[in-house]
Amino acid sequence: MxxxxxxxxxxxxxxxxxxMYVLMDGFDLGLGILFPFAPDDTARDVMMNSxxxxxxxxxxxxxxxGAGLLAAFPLVYSIVLPALYIGxxxxxxxxxxxxxxxxxxxxxxxxxxLWNWAFAGGSTxxxxxxxxxxxxxxxxxxxxxxxxxxxxxxxxxxxxxxxGFGLMAGYALLGATWLIMKSEGYIQDWAYRITPPLxxxxxxxxxxxxxxxxxxxxxxxxRWFSAIRVIxxxxxxxxxxxxxxxxxxxxxxEGMPFVATMGLFIFTYLGLLxxxxxxxxxxxxxxxxxxxxxxxxxFLLVGLVFVVPVVLGYTxxxxxxxxxxxxxxxxxx
Amino acid sequence: xxxxxxxxxxxxxxxxxxxxxxxPVFTIGLAxxxxxxxxxxxxxxxxxxxxxxAFWTKVFAVVFGMGVxxxxxxxxxxxxxxxxxxxxxxxxxxxxxxxxxxxxxxLEAAFLGILLFxxxxxxxxxxxxxxxxxxxxxxxxxxxxLSANSWMHTPAGIELRDGxxxxxxxxxxxxxPSFPYRFAHMGLASFLTGGFVVAGVSAWYLLLGxxxxxxRKALSICLWLLLIIAPTQAVLGDFHGLNTLxxxxxxxxxxxxxxxxxxxxxLLLFAIPDNDTQSNHxxxxxxxxASLILTHDxxxxxPGLNEVAKDEQxxxxxxxxxxRIMVGLGLLMIAVAVTGLLLRFKGRLWEARWFLQxxxxxxxTPFLAVLAGWVVTESGRAPWLVYxxxxxxxxxxxxxxxxxxxxxxxxxxxVYALVFSAGIYYLLRVLYVGLEDQVVxxxxxxxxxxxxxxxTHVPFEYNKPGMKIGKFGPxxxxxxxxxGGI
Ligand code: HDD
Ligand code: HEM
Ligand code: HEM
Numbered sequence: 001m002x003x004x005x006x007x008x009x010x011x012x013x014x015x016x017x018x019x020m021y022v023l024m025d026g027f028d029l030g031l032g033i034l035f036p037f038a039p040d041d042t043a044r045d046v047m048m049n050s051x052x053x054x055x056x057x058x059x060x061x062x063x064x065x066g067a068g069l070l071a072a073f074p075l076v077y078s079i080v081l082p083a084l085y086i087g088x089x090x091x092x093x094x095x096x097x098x099x100x101x102x103x104x105x106x107x108x109x110x111x112x113x114l115w116n117w118a119f120a121g122g123s124t125x126x127x128x129x130x131x132x133x134x135x136x137x138x139x140x141x142x143x144x145x146x147x148x149x150x151x152x153x154x155x156x157x158x159x160x161x162x163x164g165f166g167l168m169a170g171y172a173l174l175g176a177t178w179l180i181m182k183s184e185g186y187i188q189d190w191a192y193r194i195t196p197p198l199x200x201x202x203x204x205x206x207x208x209x210x211x212x213x214x215x216x217x218x219x220x221x222x223r224w225f226s227a228i229r230v231i232x233x234x235x236x237x238x239x240x241x242x243x244x245x246x247x248x249x250x251x252x253x254e255g256m257p258f259v260a261t262m263g264l265f266i267f268t269y270l271g272l273l274x275x276x277x278x279x280x281x282x283x284x285x286x287x288x289x290x291x292x293x294x295x296x297x298x299f300l301l302v303g304l305v306f307v308v309p310v311v312l313g314y315t316x317x318x319x320x321x322x323x324x325x326x327x328x329x330x331x332x333x
Numbered sequence: 334x335x336x337x338x339x340x341x342x343x344x345x346x347x348x349x350x351x352x353x354x355x356x357p358v359f360t361i362g363l364a365x366x367x368x369x370x371x372x373x374x375x376x377x378x379x380x381x382x383x384x385x386x387a388f389w390t391k392v393f394a395v396v397f398g399m400g401v402x403x404x405x406x407x408x409x410x411x412x413x414x415x416x417x418x419x420x421x422x423x424x425x426x427x428x429x430x431x432x433x434x435x436x437x438x439x440l441e442a443a444f445l446g447i448l449l450f451x452x453x454x455x456x457x458x459x460x461x462x463x464x465x466x467x468x469x470x471x472x473x474x475x476x477x478x479l480s481a482n483s484w485m486h487t488p489a490g491i492e493l494r495d496g497x498x499x500x501x502x503x504x505x506x507x508x509x510p511s512f513p514y515r516f517a518h519m520g521l522a523s524f525l526t527g528g529f530v531v532a533g534v535s536a537w538y539l540l541l542g543x544x545x546x547x548x549r550k551a552l553s554i555c556l557w558l559l560l561i562i563a564p565t566q567a568v569l570g571d572f573h574g575l576n577t578l579x580x581x582x583x584x585x586x587x588x589x590x591x592x593x594x595x596x597x598x599x600l601l602l603f604a605i606p607d608n609d610t611q612s613n614h615x616x617x618x619x620x621x622x623a624s625l626i627l628t629h630d631x632x633x634x635x636p637g638l639n640e641v642a643k644d645e646q647x648x649x650x651x652x653x654x655x656x657r658i659m660v661g662l663g664l665l666m667i668a669v670a671v672t673g674l675l676l677r678f679k680g681r682l683w684e685a686r687w688f689l690q691x692x693x694x695x696x697x698t699p700f701l702a703v704l705a706g707w708v709v710t711e712s713g714r715a716p717w718l719v720y721x722x723x724x725x726x727x728x729x730x731x732x733x734x735x736x737x738x739x740x741x742x743x744x745x746x747x748v749y750a751l752v753f754s755a756g757i758y759y760l761l762r763v764l765y766v767g768l769e770d771q772v773v774x775x776x777x778x779x780x781x782x783x784x785x786x787x788x789t790h791v792p793f794e795y796n797k798p799g800m801k802i803g804k805f806g807p808x809x810x811x812x813x814x815x816x817g818g819i
Contacts, residue, residue: 053446056401060442064434066408070419071427078420081412082730088413089741092406093748099402100752103395107759147416148732293499296424300431311439318443321454 010072021061030175032123075290091129098122131167135160140282166205177257238267336735356400362527364468418728437474483512514573526699533696536689582636584713587652593637606649655708662702
């Protein structure tokens with residue numbers, strides 16, 4: 001296999017890992033964002049129980065993203081993480097609080113409200129930080145000689161704040177549509193009610209980002225307005241998904257809103273990728289510059305070919321085991 | 334005062350890894366114990382095993398949760414604080430950590446869900462399988478991460494070209510010279526940790542007279558296990574040290590507090606090593622014994638710290654004392670395990686309250702020994718990040734300022750302090766409630782303050798068939814739940 005092919009395969013794998021993470025941890029972070037607004041504590045129990053058996057696996061995709069970047073594109077790992085130093089810390093702190101809240105909340109009685117807040121606050125901060133990362137990536141990084149040379153807060157701009165809120169809204173939407181699927185009765189009614197306004201918020205940010213981005217970067221402008229026109233199909237498909245969410249919520253379908261929201265995410269994500277391709281550390285470095293040694297990429301790929309299908313298999317199986325509605329009062333371990 | 338990002342990053346790394354490490358050592362040992370109990374439950378139909386397993390699974394869940402969240406932090410530390418190191422060693426460390434994720438973390442996470450929540454949802458055999466998979470996952474995880482870590486101590490199978498490590502032999506790099514020793518030593522340390530914690534908690538319940546039959550069984554299993562493992566660990570540690578002598582002589586010199594290369598080196602029992610004066614204060618030692626242990630010859634030559642320049646020496650006092658703490662605790666563990674055997678032969682194991690009391694206090698010792706061991710290993714490597722090839726200073730993130738490092742260090746300390754105190758609090762509560770959980774917990778859910786429990790308050794009939802008591806809301810009748818204790 002040629003080195004360039006191998007690098008392309010790896011770009012695909014990392015891209016796949018990232019979207020897996022966004023979709024899977026997205027809905028459980030989203031439930032956290034919605035937590036304070038839930039009708040009552042029973043609803044919160046149901047929300048938490050609906051993800052308790054799987055959240056750890058969902059978050060493992062993030063760890064894979066980190067380790068995979070280190071293995072395949074170490075330059076990205078060693079430039080982006082220092083550039084986002086403070087943001088990464090905030091995200092990790094958020095993930096810590098929401099992660100332990102799963103265990104602690106069920107074991108608490110009088111202090112339970114604290115863990116409600118830890119879960120909600122942690123999820124919100126983590127989602128915001130991840131959204132800001134997306135914005136920072138569109139913005140680009142200041143580098144010299146393959147290291148980051150910018151300041152500690154370069155990543156925090158009005159634009160990244162916008163993308164931060166955008167992803168928060170997006171995750172909340174995933175959470176709400178997940179809940180439609182997993183709950184019933186008044187909890188489900190509530191989830192149906194909040195879905196349209198969340199979708200409107202997402203579309204609003206989506207529109208603002210689309211208008212703003214071409215002004216930030218010439219390359220992106222070229223790509224969208226002069227180069228290949230077929231890429232307009234991506235936002236069109238994203239909008240179709242949005243429409244489908246509205247429609248299926250009105251008809252009170254249970255599974256479709258979640259599926260369509262995933263579609264919305266996937267097409268938006270692809271749109272983002274084609275805007276920047278093949279740059280992984282914009283504006284300077286491409287996937288070819290960032291790749292690790294051929295031998296290392298190959299060594300890992302050989303293993304992944306065998307292991308990842310197994311991982312996907314048993315992950316799907318656990319979702320199958322815990323399929324169906326989650327009911328109030330259903331036991332924790 | 335100028336804030337030094339290097340020192341701050343080192344403190345931060347030492348802090349977050351030490352914090353992380355105490356959870357895995359416990360979960361690795363406990364996961365195997367749970368799998369063992371599940372297997373007994375599966376084979377014998379004696380409900381006691383199921384209840385023990387259900388109880389320890391609860392403990393496991395809390396500890397594991399903290400292990401996971403602190404582990405996620407670890408996977409970003411290399412990038413945030415040690416980005417030059419990350420870039421240089423990515424060709425090796427990247428695949429190692431990635432293999433850890435795909436072969437271990439996913440496995441643990443998926444089957445943990447089944448282990449904790451799936452008892453009613455999957456057949457018994459599948460539940461047992463999940464328990465075994467979680468235990469296997471913890472070992473696969475330590476395989477990869479300890480290989481990565483050992484490689485930093487004894488780099489092999491690589492070539493340094495233009496400041497980047499390139500792997501020339503994967504087998505040599507993965508199975509680098511110190512890896513087999515470290516993997517085995519850490520594995521046994523995990524079993525010691527699990528063993529002493531379970532033994533200590535069971536002893537405590539026995540002192541209170543709670544759930545006597547189940548806790549006697551648990552304690553008895555643990556004591557047999559410890560009797561085998563504690564001495565093995567000491568022997569293995571000796572081999573580990575000999576291997577270190579071969580590959581990292583300065584680390585051994587620091588462990589022995591030996592400043593000058595010489596023969597007939599004494600084994601120091603007490604000393605205050607001082608890097609500034611390059612000597613020890615208040616030395617007390619047994620002549621020739623260090624030579625004897627390290628070279629198996631009383632006239633053997635032991636390397637001294639004066640072989641390298643002052644700024645290439647590790648912090649001697651730290652390594653020296655950490656080593657003594659670890660070995661001291663190791664010997665204490667052997668003594669306890671042997672005492673247990675003697676009492677058992679005399680048939681007085683369950684009457685000897687002083688012994689049960691002692692076991693309670695022993696629960697903390699493996700954690701101390703593990704941390705001390707890591708301090709020996711990691712501080713003994715200083716100033717090298719990759720031994721002999723890359724220093725701490727070279728590995729640091731160039732854009733990192735002292736203020737940023739201070740911010741994150743304080744941040745982690747605060748976050749971990751909060752999470753850790755809460756974790757300990759809930760853990761103690763789980764232990765306090767004990768095996769008699771179901772009915773008692775229902776009481777906890779009301780807003781009444783906790784009241785002291787004793788066995789007499791706890792009904793034996795704790796699990797009515799078909800009745801499942803959630804922790805929130807009223808009991809719901811689900812019918813047909815076949816679980817014994819959850
Ligand atoms: C000898 C064992 C050992 C050691 C030295 C380490 N770990 Fe660890 N780690 C484990 C053994 C372990 C484990 C037993 O597999 C854990 C504990 C709880 C868990 O979920 O898995 C774990 C969890 C865990 C997780 C969360 C996994 C998940 O999402 O399920 C991550 C990302 C890391 N670790 C990463 C690290 C890194 C980067 C380390 C070193 C710098 C490290 N660990 C040292
Ligand atoms: C799991 C138990 C571990 C513990 C308790 C531990 C402990 C420590 C300590 C105390 C230091 C500080 C040494 C000093 O600066 O004087 C250190 C340094 C370091 N360790 Fe570990 N370590 C562990 C595992 C690992 C693993 C598995 C890796 C990598 C794969 C690793 C990588 C490092 C690195 C990169 C440093 C240098 C940063 C520093 O000096 O603080 N450690 N560790
Ligand atoms: C009783 C005699 C013991 C001896 C002679 C011994 C020996 C050693 C040596 C020489 C090292 C350093 C190896 C190196 O860095 O190159 C080490 C490290 C370590 N020890 Fe021990 N040890 C003993 C007991 C224990 C016990 C009881 C525990 C824990 C329960 C323990 C846990 C560790 C850990 C976690 C490390 C760091 C990881 C590693 O390098 O393996 N040790 N030990």
